[in-house]
């Protein structure tokens with residue numbers, strides 16, 4: 567049995583299509599210029615209904631993290647790190663940190679987006695330690 571996969575809505579479909587191409591995109595308000603996540607009918611800063619998706623650099627910092635030891639359902643491989651990532655563009659995203667043991671993910675760790683295909687249609691943006699930055 568496989569894990570449940572996200573079901574794209576009319577609002578989130580461009581986000582999932584971008585993820586499939588290996589791009590992370592975020593809504594950016596056309597009226598006030600601020601970015602937000604998750605996609606909403608109106609900008610949460612100024613309530614304008616006019617916004618578009620713009621590409622994110624996909625880099626950020628672990629804001630909070632928990633190691634999940636009990637899988638929430640079939641198809642999940644525990645333990646895994648569930649984290650709130652604060653992207654450099656200023657928005658937060660709930661995601662997974664992969665590429666190292668779950669209990670080694672720490673608050674403040676620099677991470678970069680990484681794409682994990684789940685099905686033919688859905689690719690999940692997750693994060694891994696930002697090696698480019700660590701070696702710079």
Ligand SMILES: [Zn+2]
Pocket residue numbers: 595596597598599600609610611612613614
């Ligand atoms: Zn706005």
